[in-house]
Amino acid sequence: MEVRAWVSELGYAQCLSAEGQLSVLGHSKYEEVIEANPTPSDLQEKKFLGVCSGFSSHYCLDLEGDVWSHGYNDYHQLGREENNGSIAAVANISKIELLCCGSFHVLCKDVEGSLWGFGRNNYGQLGVAATGKSLPQQISGVPANITQIACGSEHSMILDTNGTVYATGGNWTGQLGMGHKENLDTFTELPALDSIVSISCASYHSLFLNSRGEVYSVGNNGSGELGLGDFEARLTPQRVDGLPTIRTIATKLYASLCIDNEGKLWGFGCNGRQELGFPDSVAHPTPAIIPTLQHVNICSVSQGGKYSILTDDNDDVWILGDKKPNTWKMKKRRGMIGKPFNKNAKSARNR
Template sequence: KSPDLPQAHILRSLSNVKVTSIHTSHSGCHAIALSLDGNAFLFGRNQNGALGLPSSVPAVSETTPIKVKPTSLPGATPGSRFVSAACGRSHSLLVASDGHMWASGANNFGQCGQNPCSETKGFKPVSSPWLKSDPADKAIKIGAGLTFSLVLTESGKVYSFGSGDKGQLGNGRTGEYIITGGKTGFEIVSEPILVKGAIDGKKIVDISCGQQHSIALDTDGYVYVWGFNGYCRLGLGHQKDVMLPTIVPQFSGENEITRGLFVAAGPTNSVVVDRQRMYQMAGKWKNSGEGSTGQPYTTFRFIPDIMSCKMLYVSSGGVTHWCITPDDEDENAPSSPVMTVAWGQNAHNGELGFGEGQPKSATKPQRLRPLDGVDVFSIAAGQNTTFFLASPGGAELPRHPEEVDHPELCVICSKDLGDDELELECEKCDSPYHLKCLTPPLKEVPEGEW
């Protein structure tokens, strides 16, 4: 068993990959990283084959992620690239630049876009009605809950599929029916259907999924919610489930700066950052006091400790909450310095990243000191793990794993050319290279950081 990481580490296995986005689930234990060249790198728990591997494979180590190319999947267009991904508790979704989509993992409620079965073995194409529309549309972003999935298209339409037991499909019903023995069943939709309600005719630009609820944002800054409303996670002032997308009154006023800029969903909460870049949350986000089971935020409310911060990015994990904000504290930092802020009650695996010997849990937002000087621009908060994307350079961070076995010979030619051509060890991965074996070849060691 690998020890928990108490602070952020550079993941060696991806340190030479230019990652553009990383995706995980607030209710799952696997992750997907998308690279600049359009490939996907998957690792974590392979529950029900969520990584596209046989379910007999329990997990894929973060030190050896599997690489998936779009062209290796059925129906892919030559030259296409992965542009979006999503992780549910035990299923995964991938979208390519041509608008096609694939899914793998648990499919007992049709959440992989296939006829219901225990699991989808390997990544299978998902029916894409948007490609058949006139004019043709294409998927650009996807989201995943426990048992359902959402798709956002380039034209601003939203599609859903999977279980509708709490209204999370946004089709106006749960499809409840009686099974033999007095048991209750609910509608299962295994092919993407168009979500209507209050978003019909609107251009949606952002979506996010909780465990059993959804939140969306349109071009005018109006915020829409639907699905399970336990703990008032939809921010509508009540706990009744919502079957169709419904506008949130707080973000529908005439004053445009009070409308939404971007949205996020956690397991039992929703987050909206308004056009003043102020953070607001609804639902249950901790275990005691205001915001807990007995005292959830019934409507969207500010978090007092970060009211003066201007949000650049937000995310919610299993029990953690995150934001990136400009760092006004460090006046001597380079241009556009950022501060990473985290909080979460009952975190116990080091997922808040405060460092060795520091508290693992925090009920109030705190500056993440180990990331001072690191230009973090995106955060993917998982059930018990947190992933950060940062620009190259900045403060030095430890690497994971700390020590690895490195090849003794040049990794390109595998030859010992003697003292006339010594191997150069890369400062990033410690692998040896001859200068002439690099692309392009070099005559001397470059100056500065490389």
């Protein structure tokens, strides 16, 4: 079973089964337990293509191309002016096929190739002139053949079918990869990359994967999240050495994870809450295979503020992070839709 999840700072996750069934998980009153919660009633009969979460704002993309949102709405990141936080479909956008969000902003692409954005735009992260916040609007000056969207805290990137990357937004640590630290408010082509097949934006750094399985990184590096063996920021993308051929990349906050062609998990960056899966709590500026998972075939990875969620080829789910890998448990509750986690899911130290 494929699980696509983003875990927020508050320990909330949305999970999709391969059949498009949605389930949500979050902290119980006991901090060490993460429980499956009933799916919101408005969504129980729907099937979904994708989910994502920002900082306490959450989004689901259904099979009809409608985007549903709920949570905090201080910057119109729910796509509406009302600040009641209840779940509702985002108005004035339809037939969406790609969806991604940052901390407080959202970008999505419709089937006609148009790009739409809403939410916080204080640094131009929507690809339009910087404003405090925005309701859904169409973004001009972007290619129609977008295949992927990635959003960091205050910067955004898009990838087209030619393997070209475009970036916009906050750039004070060089996370846009333009060779300078000036913010941008239009999507601008990165000059130093080619043949890119996947992009990932964290808080203040970015990763790129090319068709040869090579990983490049740029931006903030205070915790070694660029994987370059030091803690110096970079203004242009640099190749990450010491990795085998990689097929999947993931980032969030100050950490990076990669899955190689053999299904092994590699990590670099912040490990203060053991979100990389290393048994210590120190930064790892050089890529290394995660020792507790070296005999597991990892299929997917999703990173959040405190946690990393992994699935393997046995449909088991692994949760790393918050210095409590031994205490995570999965519980099924009445009313839960789908089976987001195998009932035998284990922590990374108990397998």
